[in-house]
Amino acid sequence: MSTVNKSRRAFLRTSLLTTGGLMLGVNWLSAEAAPAIIGNASGAASGLGFNSFLSIATDGTITIFSPNPELGQNILTSFPMIVAEELDADWKKVKVVQAALDTKAFDRQVTGGSGAVPHSWKLLRNAGATARHMLVQAAAQKWGVAVDECTTGEGFVVHSKTGRKLGYGELAEDAAKLPVPKDVPLKDRKDFKLIGKAVKNVANKDITTGKPLFGLDFHRDGMVLAMLQRPPAFGTKIKSVDDAAAKAVPGITHVVRFGNNVAVVGKSTWAIIKARRLLNVAYEKDGALESSEDHDRLFKTLLDSDKATVRRKDGDVATAFSTAAKVVRAEYQCPFIAHSPMEPMNFFAHVREDGVELVGPTQTPGAARTAVSKLLNVPEEKITVEMTRLGGGFGRRLKTDYVTEAAELSSIIKAPVKLIWSREDDMTGGSYRPAVRYRFEAALDASGNMIGYKLRGVGINSGNPTREDNFPSGAVPHLLIDSVEHASPITTGAWRAPITNFLAFAEQSFLDEVAQAAKKDPIVFRLELLEKAKTAPVGAIKYDIDRMIGVTKLVAEKSAWGTKKGVGQGFSVYFSHRSYVAQVADVVMQNGKPVVKKIYAASDCGQVVNLSGARQQVMGGIVDGLGHAMYSKLTFKDGAPQENNFGSYRLIRMTEIPEIETYFVDNGIDPTGLGEPALPPTGGAVGNAIFKASGQRLRSQPFVDDAIFNGKPAGVNKTARPA
């Protein structure tokens, strides 16, 4: 098993010259109609216009291209597994190649929205199955036997009647001459040999031996390095630059200003870091200089605003609340947080007369190319984008700002340049998870039924901070969900499980508060609501009620819900993207403080592709969700971020993780994605468990700011429950 990273075309050229064999193109855009084509040593150009490729060399080596960026979601392993499964390949002989951006060959070369496997599942299976079918045909012809007398396994076609056997490599050339079949049947899932099993990451060896896989490791002879000095506060711009001292630092080749940036360019990172410290840049006000306290005040105003955008309205909430036997109200708030992928932003750009070369870590190579094309007015055909491995993304690398910076700088200094963000640049450079506050209100009738539900979300550059069609919408007769958004110079962006990364905590905590007011077990309360959504749906239902019930029941069983002594258990269930995850947290009190001991997770992501990778996504998602709920916040003073590195900005560490048990629902549904869905439920399960263990309801993050953890009185973000 090995991995390579190069442009698909360069690969095709060399592999065709050296190995011959079967090249199979699959039309990525319309798998059903799949007019796949075959090329061989003489037909390299026939690959044009087609998308994914797998090739089988005459020595039996199978190369599978993985088009989507790898950022730790393990797609470089799971995509090829799907192809290899239907091909019945010998996994040990599969080579994986990270494809470069190629919109003619692939579509949706994006890592985001937990969408890669759901999108490509059928296409990848078709690719493998079609090739397998042709190899069988070639063998059957050679032996003069019927196709259906032949079977395949581990890279061989077998005729068991006569005990004959031929390797895929031996058959590749003959198979390549056959017409490409359409509508080849796919395997029955009970015959899966790879899919659903734990298969190791194909890059393990390279990672554990320190190979240059990442963008920051990229080197090109003749390139220079650069860092940018950006404004220290949102809402400021450059007034004047004195760069004399910085320019005088040995090893510095350029100091140039473009836009609101001062680029320091040189031969070594250390020279650049030192020169940056000698820059003398004055800034002036260019917009609102907002502080976190301003946001706290602003939220209160926005929550009472009469200019909200209505997101969903069912029934008549006014009457429901005026006739309610009981009303429950609570507010929840989260701070800004940074993405902080371990590898800070960086990109290589070389703007030449005849085109642009871009290399680096991006979740959206296509958008990066479009942005550079617009910026430099260079046609997209003249821009190449190669993806390195990403040292984490979490949504930050969906933005293309750091790519266009590199390209612009290269065009100015007319040299190949690798632009590097320091950790401080990365943390203070914007594109944060927005700060948001929610007000929930629930109306209960005399028997404890939730008859009315109101949610207002207010956020700073948050876009719509609600997910109006998520549960409990559809289960409540009278419902109103609306929002008010504030425009700020502080930039925001998608952060792993956008919006739901905090909304899920708020909603699942509030539902616990309502269950308590209704004197019902939190799980029973939710199951009753789900039952109502099923039998008497109100308005559109855009989630799968049975899948939500499925994970709820599974986690209740596995966590021995409600039977543990001396442990506070908290439950949470959430639907995000296309998948369902329910979690139960076990919390105990130690020295007066809550300690999260264990988290149980039941996930329904449809068919699990790689059990090892799937477990990692769930465990990593939970650690991520817990860590940010517990510890992380980015605050502002006059537009300037107050935390700028891991000393002041806290991330979860090994001593702070609970035990985690992961379970998957096996229901035969096609894969529905798992990069994000395990994260949203965690905060709610933990918050609810802390309430159970301590009697304290946490309504703002990070939890460590709460008196229950630090002994200090509650801060400005705290809300007393007015009801």
Next chain:
Amino acid sequence: MPLYKLQINGQTHEVDVDADTPLLWVLRDNLNLVGTKYGCGVAQCGACTVHFNGSATRSCVLPVSAIGNSKITTIEGLSVNGDHPLQQAWDEVDVAQCGYCQAGQIMSAAALLQQKPKPTMEEIDRTMQGNICRCGAYHRIREAIKLASTKA
């Protein structure tokens, strides 16, 4: 700029850099040893961990002038064939997600096992809490260290 003779991975390397240059940037910019990663530059994340006479050290805050004849080992020199018990355990347990922190994690763990071949869970946690894994692969990191310690 002064000339330094550095003992790295059993070889002598000559570099001509400023005295205050952190070893991290000497490795990455001058010697093309990029397995050692930059994560924070201020000794808070552990991505840049190397061995300094066998002890886990944050190379981002170690000036080249402080190294002298001390022996430096980086991830590239941890084993000849990439088969240190920890490297094997990392594969067996399938630890890596994005993988960016993992060289630093392995170097921290290797120094621990050198001093304490059979560490307890608490000792593992205490040592490893200096290494951030943003992907949250902590459970498997811990498991792989345990596994390697039973084999070594």
